[in-house]
Structure formats: C-alpha cells, structure tokens
Amino acid sequence: MAKNFTMTRDEVPVEQTWDLSDLFKTEAEWEKALKDVENAIRAVTHFKSRLSESGETLIHCLLEKDALEADFMRVATYASLLASADGTNTENQARVARVSSVGAEVQAETAFVSSEIRGLDEMTIKQFLSEEPGLEVYEKKLNDLMEGKAHQLSPEVEETLAAFSEVFDSPYSVYQQSKTSDMTFPSFTTSDGEEHSLTFNNFPVYEGAADTELRRKAYEAFVGILNQYKNTYAATYATEVKKQVTEARLRNYDSATDMLLHKQQVTKEMYHNQLDTIQKELAPHMRRFAKLKQRVLGLEKMKFSDLKAPLDTDYDPQVTYEEAASMVRESLQVMGPEYMEIMEKGLDDRWVDLADNVGKRSGAFCASPYGVHPYIMMTWNGSMRNVFTLAHELGHAGHFYLAGENQKLSNTRPSMYFVEAPSTMNERLLSHHILQKTDDPKMKRLVILQSLGTYYHNFVTHILEGELQRRVYELADQGTPITADLLCEQKTEALANFWGDTVEMDEGAGLTWMRQPHYYMGLYPYTYSAGLTASTAAAEVIQEEGQPAVDRWLSALKAGGTLKPLELMQLAGVDMSTPEPIQRAVAYVGTLVDELEKSYDSGGAE
Incomplete structure (x- = not known):
C-alpha cells in the first residue's frame, strides 16, 4: 500500500498524459488564438442595438456569438487542462488568470444579445422565425430566453454583472487553487x-x-x-x-433555489422528489x-471512516489501464458502431490523463471543447473502481461528442x-x-x-x-x-x-x-x-x-x-x-x- 506519490508532472510518462496538441500544437499557437478571441469580440458587438432589425440580423449575430464562444472554449480548455494537471506550476496559474480576464470581457461584451432578445415581443420572434429558416436551430434557445423575461434586468445592469463574472467565479477558483497548490498533508x-x-x-x-x-x-x-x-x-x-441569494433577489425570484432550478428547467417538485x-x-x-x-x-x-472499506479483503485484483480499456470496449458494444468509434478514439488517441503527480486536481472530469474532442482527467491506481470511473467519464465524452457533431454550440448542453x-x-x-x-x-x-x-x-x-x-x-x-x-x-x-x-x-x-x-x-x-x-x-x-x-x-x-x-x-x-x-x-x-x-x-x- 505504501507508495511514493511525489512524482512531478515532468516525470510522468507521456503515455499517461492527454495529448493537448489536438487543441494547440504550440504555446505560440495558443497565444495567437487568445488574441484572436479578443479581436473577434467586435464581430459580435457590431450587432449591438440592431437585433430588432430583422431575422437575418439576428441569425448573423447568433452565428458570430457561437463562433466566438467556440474559439474561447478552446483557449480556456487548454489553460484549464494544464492547470488541472499541475496546479503548482506558476505558468499554468498565470495562463488561467489571463483566460479568466478575457472570459469576463467576452461575457460583458456579449451580454447585450440575451438582453435584446428578451426585449423583443413574441410576435416579432415568430415573424423572424418564419422569415429566416436558419433561426430554426435556435428556436428553443429563443423560447428559453423569453421564458426568463420576467427576471431580466436592464441591459446596463446585465452588462455590468457580466463584467464582474471573473470576480463572481472567484469562490470556485480560490477553492480549487487552495486544494491543488496550498493544502499539504x-x-x-x-x-x-x-x-x-x-x-x-x-x-x-x-x-x-x-x-x-x-x-x-x-x-x-x-x-x-x-x-x-x-x-x-x-x-x-x-x-x-451569498452571490446566488443576492442575484436571486435582484432578479425577483422567490429564492436562490428557485433561480437555480429555473436555469435547469426543473420544477421544485422534481427537485424535492x-x-x-x-x-x-x-x-x-x-x-x-x-x-x-x-x-x-x-x-x-x-x-x-469505514464506509468505503472493501468487503472482500482477500480479493482486490489490480487492473491495468489496458485491461480496463478492453473491459470497457467489450461492455459498450451493445451501443453500436457509431458510439463505439468514439470510445475507441477516446481510449487510443490519448484523450485520457491517468497520471498521479504533485499538483494534479483530485477527482475525475470530462472537458468537451466544441469542435475538437473531449478530454478526461482521472488518477489511475489500478482498482476496479477506476474501471467504472473510466467508463463513466467516457459516457460524458460520448454524449458531448455526439451533441457537438449534431448541434450548434449553443444547443449542445442539456439541463x-x-x-x-x-x-x-x-x-x-x-x-x-x-x-x-x-x-x-x-x-x-x-x-x-x-x-x-x-x-x-x-x-x-x-x-x-x-x-x-x-x-x-x-x-x-x-x-x-x-x-x-x-x-x-x-x-x-x-x-x-x-x-x-x-x-x-x-x-x-x-x-x-x-x-x-x-x-x-x-x-x-x-x-x-x-x-x-x-x-x-x-x-x-x-x-x-x-x-x-x-x-x-x-x-x-x-x-x-x-x-x-x-x-x-x-x-x-x-x-x-x-x-x-x-x-x-x-x-x-x-x-x-x-x-x-x-x-x-x-x-x-x-
């Protein structure tokens, strides 16, 4: 059971790490993409105060916004994955900070889109949908925005709140940074x-x-x-x-819970059930x-402390990653060739980071940048539990890969x-x-x-x-x-x-x-x-x-x-x-x- 858990990131064998070159081949390429995102913001703000003009104007704005967010998602995912793999690296920390600042700018500068759409009446929305066939793919998004009209603040306030997004996200950032960089045992x-x-x-x-x-x-x-x-x-x-409670009051929800469930499109009855x-x-x-x-x-x-103790203390077979991959492949055959092709790529093309190193984020997750492919983070210790975790995260990967292949970016995320x-x-x-x-x-x-x-x-x-x-x-x-x-x-x-x-x-x-x-x-x-x-x-x-x-x-x-x-x-x-x-x-x-x-x-x- 005793192991040395002090391996640094640069000591990890490359086959145990994910291949981030599918996002950006070089740091210079990432730097250019980050600057391009900052420049692309203007392609969206060009439509400010114009969304009531026509369905054609609206569809062009939504397409530009989707393109901007897809590009930002790529640069943000790259920075986030590097920091998740090693939160002690100061360059990784700085990269995340830069992305966070650009993300706040993107949110602030594009907040007008939702505000202006909610400012339209239902007849105008229906007219635009009939005039512009391309808007059909955004119909649910438009309807969702209209449903939230009662909780919309003035455009100026919405833009101000969006400008503070980096600050509002700081509780999560502080928590994660502390866990990966400061807390030692x-x-x-x-x-x-x-x-x-x-x-x-x-x-x-x-x-x-x-x-x-x-x-x-x-x-x-x-x-x-x-x-x-x-x-x-x-x-x-x-x-x-406090952030959620304050926002809920500002937006005239009965409670923070009502506001958060509204975002999920879930009723209180479903929640309490x-x-x-x-x-x-x-x-x-x-x-x-x-x-x-x-x-x-x-x-x-x-x-x-005993709740997760193993019952079969004399039977704890160690499983290699290769053996686990084989088990997962066999078990998912029932899902058919289209789904299995995604699973094969995930297992063979280094979508998975399974290393154990100092500064690596705990737990497991799947990040799914639009237009690229998902990335899975986990820490492999050879247990059967790991096999189930791998299958679990590949399930997320398959889901968002299929959604990304079949939907516009703004339509990929379900509740x-x-x-x-x-x-x-x-x-x-x-x-x-x-x-x-x-x-x-x-x-x-x-x-x-x-x-x-x-x-x-x-x-x-x-x-x-x-x-x-x-x-x-x-x-x-x-x-x-x-x-x-x-x-x-x-x-x-x-x-x-x-x-x-x-x-x-x-x-x-x-x-x-x-x-x-x-x-x-x-x-x-x-x-x-x-x-x-x-x-x-x-x-x-x-x-x-x-x-x-x-x-x-x-x-x-x-x-x-x-x-x-x-x-x-x-x-x-x-x-x-x-x-x-x-x-x-x-x-x-x-x-x-x-x-x-x-x-x-x-x-x-x-």
Whole structure:
C-alpha cells in the first residue's frame, strides 16, 4: 500500500498524459488564438442595438456569438487542462488568470444579445422565425430566453454583472487553487513502522484500504488538515451562496433555489422528489449494507471512516489501464458502431490523463471543447473502481461528442438534470457485461460491490451533498450567516439522519463538505441521482429491447440541449414526472444488497 506519490508532472510518462496538441500544437499557437478571441469580440458587438432589425440580423449575430464562444472554449480548455494537471506550476496559474480576464470581457461584451432578445415581443420572434429558416436551430434557445423575461434586468445592469463574472467565479477558483497548490498533508506511520505519504488525490486509495488501522489513520491525518482550513473554506463557500441569494433577489425570484432550478428547467417538485424519495427509501437498504460490512469485517464499531472499506479483503485484483480499456470496449458494444468509434478514439488517441503527480486536481472530469474532442482527467491506481470511473467519464465524452457533431454550440448542453445519465449508463452496461461474462463468484461479488459503489456515489454521497445545499440555501435566504460550525453541524445531521445508529459520526464526517467542488456549481449534486435514475431505467429497457432502445438513447444524446430535461428523458424512454422511476432505482439497489447478504450468509465471508 505504501507508495511514493511525489512524482512531478515532468516525470510522468507521456503515455499517461492527454495529448493537448489536438487543441494547440504550440504555446505560440495558443497565444495567437487568445488574441484572436479578443479581436473577434467586435464581430459580435457590431450587432449591438440592431437585433430588432430583422431575422437575418439576428441569425448573423447568433452565428458570430457561437463562433466566438467556440474559439474561447478552446483557449480556456487548454489553460484549464494544464492547470488541472499541475496546479503548482506558476505558468499554468498565470495562463488561467489571463483566460479568466478575457472570459469576463467576452461575457460583458456579449451580454447585450440575451438582453435584446428578451426585449423583443413574441410576435416579432415568430415573424423572424418564419422569415429566416436558419433561426430554426435556435428556436428553443429563443423560447428559453423569453421564458426568463420576467427576471431580466436592464441591459446596463446585465452588462455590468457580466463584467464582474471573473470576480463572481472567484469562490470556485480560490477553492480549487487552495486544494491543488496550498493544502499539504503530513505523512503518517502505522504500527508496523511503515510511513505513508498522503495527498488529496491518494486519500481515496486509503479510504478503500482493507487494513483498518491504515484506513483510520489516513482518515485522521486527512481530516486533521481539513479542520485547519475549515473557516477559510466556509467563508469561500458562504461568498458563493451569498452571490446566488443576492442575484436571486435582484432578479425577483422567490429564492436562490428557485433561480437555480429555473436555469435547469426543473420544477421544485422534481427537485424535492429526488432528495426526499432517495433519502427516505434508500436509507434502510444502505443501513443493511453498513451492518453487513461491519459484520463481515469484524468491526466493533462502524465508523464513518469505514464506509468505503472493501468487503472482500482477500480479493482486490489490480487492473491495468489496458485491461480496463478492453473491459470497457467489450461492455459498450451493445451501443453500436457509431458510439463505439468514439470510445475507441477516446481510449487510443490519448484523450485520457491517468497520471498521479504533485499538483494534479483530485477527482475525475470530462472537458468537451466544441469542435475538437473531449478530454478526461482521472488518477489511475489500478482498482476496479477506476474501471467504472473510466467508463463513466467516457459516457460524458460520448454524449458531448455526439451533441457537438449534431448541434450548434449553443444547443449542445442539456439541463444538468440529464448530464449524469449518459455517464452512469456506461457504468450500468459495464456492470451487466462483467456479470454476464464471469462465472467467478468473487468477481461477481466484486462487480456487485462496484455497482453499489456507483449508487453510493450518486444516491448517497451526492444526494447528501444536495441535502446540505437545500438546507444551506434555505438558511441563507432567511439571512442566517453561513459559517464553518453551521456547515459541519448541518452536514453531520444530514449524515446521521440517513445512517441512523448504524454508523458512528465524528468531527471528520461533518467536514466532508470541504472535499467536493460541486457546491460551487449551482444545484449540481442532486442531479447525479436524477441521471442515474434515468440510466437505471433506460439500461433495463436496452437489455430487454436491444437496438430500438439504443436508437432512442442515442437520439437523446444527439439532441444536446434542444429539449427540456423531462422531454429529453422521455425521448430516451424514461418518464421522470413522477417518483416511480426513482422508487424503482432505489428498489434495484435493495436487490444488490440482497445479493450480497445471500452471498455472505452462504459462506462467502470465509
């Protein structure tokens, strides 16, 4: 388990890194593109105060704006990926700062487009659509803008707010910069005298360690450092929350939650359905899972630090990246040649950065610059969990590649409510494939545990993040100051309500709000559960129907943001207007726990 996690970025083998030359071959090329973006802003501002002239004027403006944003996305992605790979590099930090400044200028100078469109009446919009066929691809965008008309501020105020975008994004930037560049963890020593290094990126490895002493000591060292930063991080997050609350009031929303859900095109009923149904109905299944884990591992107490301990302590096969790629390829064949061509490119053409080095951002993500191809960041440690993470991020890649191939830039992004469906679909297909292929009871159990890991991640970790957000925004709307003590208290209470007396909470449990950047991304965390709910239902239909269901799913991926989330999920064959799909997904988790209990009760704990 002891490893040296001190490799610097320039020591990483090139095959473990992504190929950024597909974005820009040289730094000089990037510099030129950044200057070109600054110059291209004028091609859009040329249309200022003119959008009411004709449909032809409007379509030209929208096309120029799309082109500008696509070019900016490329230069911003390049800078962001370099900084994500090594946040300690000062050149990377400076590059991000420059891009951020240009991005603020782009937002400020193009804010008039939305304002002027909202200033048009419905009859004019209809007339322009009939006169200019090219506007048809922007029809949903135009309608969405008109729906937000009641919350539009004056053009001058909108431009001013857009000019401050770099400042408004600073809570997220400060959080990320602190995690990657400033927060360092001490090594710790176990009773056998072995010293273990600790970083933000390798803590999940220890979190899933079979050795209880190793797992718990790593946890103590980790949360000890988190505790030292809690007041600073709380102030940073409180600034983010205050920003949303203030904007919601300015825009005449009833609350920050209403404003954030409006952006997702999600009703409060849909939002509360996800949070309430999963917490209420999943808790009994997960408590059974925790009790099973405590019994099998022979733990006197089930501590919060034990929740991710492996059940099969004597079966932890290491998987190479090449072996993982092969598994993913085989499992996704059901999606057909068009989808598989994208997966092959992703695996073969260095779309994936899997290195572990100092300064690398924790977690995993997929960036999808329009007109290029997606890039995936993860940290490879050879676990089966890594295999599922790879499949997950490739799901995002396939989704946005297809959307980018079939839609204009402004139509590629669906509501957050749908975003996690394609990624978790890949995980479901991977799980199903391995279970169908293997006769090894240990491998079957391992895959069931990985599937439970997927549901744990989305239905427990993220739903409880969402629960904390729900509480925090309600408190902030009432004027309650958001402090470290309040965040820890609310997080501990949410965890305790879910786990009951099966898990012993400690101070570190309350600090888990410090671990994820999702809190700075609007009401993002709960949407993971919505996506997994949809993919659970759609995967069942694909396994039953085959190609017709696959075709419907691919149509939904290609649709990008041209449909509202309920319509998009209906196109994929899932009706999320009621709690029924959520209840079915939760019940499925219950069957996985049932299978585990049977396995161990029949002698599998030996």
